[in-house]
Amino acid sequence: MILQNIELNNFMCYAGNNKFEFTEGINIIIGDNGYGKSKLYDAFYWVMYDRCFDTRKKDFLPTNTLKKHLISDKALNETSDGFVTASVILTFHNIEKNSVYIIERRYKVRKDGTEIYEDRESEEIIKIKDLAYLNAREITDPVQITSIKKAILPDNIKPYMWFQGEQIEQIIDFNKDNTLTQAINVLSNISKYDNLIALASSLKDSASKEYQKKQRDLSGDKAKSESLELQRSKLEENIKALQLQDLQIKDNLATAEEKSENLLNKIADATKIRELEERKKAIQRNLQDAQEEFQEEQLSLHKRMFTNKWILKGTEVLFAKYSDVYNQFEQKKLIRKAEMQVRKDAEMELNKAMFQLPIDVPEPIHLENMLEMQHCLVCDRTAPKDSKEWLSMKSLLDRSREKITAIEDEDQTMHDFSFDLKKLYHTGLALSHQIPNIDDDIKSVFRKLRRLDKRRKTLSEDYQAVDAEINTLIVNSSLNLSQATNILNEYAAQNDLTKRSQREVDANAHIITKKALELSGIEAQLSNLVTGEIPAYLTDKLKVLTEFKNVTESTRKRVFHGLVTMLEQEANKHYGEMMQGNLGTRGLIKFKQLSNEKNYMPELVDENGNVLLQLNMGNIILIKLATIMAIISARQGSIATDLYTLITDAPTSVFGEDYTIGFCKTVSKVYRQSIIMSKEFYKNTALRSQLLLDSDVRLGKVYMITPSIPETERSNRNSLSTLITPLN
């Protein structure tokens, strides 16, 4: 069955009439988030199952819940009065029968001004058209409708053929014991073996009862027989209870094993997160030190102008000039000193001369005598103290003293900076020797600054790299830091539980064996009490039916195991193809059977069977997708006529762009027709070109969908429609 096209009329964001044509191969609808990919998936699902996926509730909701939300807001807005109908039509081509199935679903509301009257249910119209004839014939018989829908997509296949990306987790949930059984049922109806086991058990039980009744009838000691039968009955109940207990312990053991396995994967991540976190802290400390040192160096640059005397750079000329000026000053100073001395000497000489000349001027000693006597001996007249004559004599005595003092005072009142200037000269002289080293010092300091800056940047890059690595690990492993810290304890606890459960299983098995021996003893005693002969046919019947029961159980186990192996091989084929060209963890998928012999855990192992740890979410989703493909491809291998279309929305969003082309190649090999909604090809134009040109991808139709108004510019959806652009 090939899906030829889908027509959407006023369905959700697809206002007006819209049509996608499809061919065999992988058909791809490209669009960013919120562009209408999921609504297209909803359209497919709604036609077939009268339900749409609700991302908030993660469940499919029926029409009678969704009601007017199925209809385009634009269509509703543009109609003021009358009916507004949303419809989706799927056209399938049945190649074997050369006929076409047209499946349409409609839902309408009546609008009366602002009032909206919603229909409760949708309407389904199914038509069949023989290609040899022009007209299509409507099918009304519910049995025929069911049969057509089953031909399009059988219920047991549906979960593996039509799914949302976010459903992948649930479709293949290895924690549920029936996940693989359901998958195996799609491959080969294993439930038939389960039914045969039930039949064989029932037959064996009734044959046992028949045999025991005969034993009782032929017993030579009926009372003892009754007593032994009572004991046997109790023992049988006891053994059944122990077997039930055994199953429960094994379930607990399987759960603990699963948890340990999961934790084992996480332990590697948790340890790495912890190591990286420690490394991050160390880098942070170093970065802080480097940062502080760098800032300190930068801040101390202006201080170095003085501390390292950088300010003197280029002042050699100034010092030379100052040196010249200082020399001149020193010379002038010496000259002046000499001049002063000459003047002083001259005054002294003059003084001496004055004491001798003129003749009428007496020696100072006489002057002092005359002043004391108050009598001038030169003119022989009295000169009372403080009289004009007395003062005249005294002035003769004071004159030479004042003159010398004036010369000395002149010398002293001159500003003498010679000491400071000399000090300045010497300081300058000392500093001038350091000037040639300043350049080297500056270079050295700037080298240090550059080194510190480089170190700071390197540490900062290291810090960011480690931080990014931690974040990636946290995202991939779904662990936060505190969880990572607690995991080790949890792992130890689960390991303890595993060991304890294993001990309980062993102890229980020992008790069951002991009880089974007791039961055999009682059986033997009962046989010994038989007088006469139990009919051979009855003994034979019990033997045959016991063998029948044993053979159904062991065959079921063997067939199931064989199918799991086949599934494993197919899954590995697809996993390998999807991983091609990627450097991520490769390995081989191994479905490991847990202790309860019901649950399976996927593992990645290397060529030698060693388990590869660190399965991240991307790996797990790839394993699950590979398993889904394996279910379909293994089935196609056995039933060649099966042909169903894979329809999936955003299956690659979890594992990212690196695997998208590999996924498309594999899908185009496994499925004759597929319709994939993807956003990976929207922004990455190189990836889109690769898709359109890669000859290994068996490409069908490729469309780009874009909303008429981008989500960010929308205040409401009243004018929203979707543009469909074919890309090939």
Added chain:
Amino acid sequence: MTREEILQSFLADELFSESNYLARSEASKFRWATNSPIKLIEVLKVAIDGEISGESQAITERKINTYLNSQQ
């Protein structure tokens, strides 16, 4: 799976060779239409037939009991 395929899967069980009912080489050649003196094989055929044709378990049980009781 066809009834022939299901029967083959049972005949591959070790019980048949261990009980000397059928050698491994014989088991793979065994055909549905072959009437076997081995009661277990005939019981299996009735059971598989009942399962494939969708008859109730009670009816199949009765058929098997009738077959085994008739062997006295």
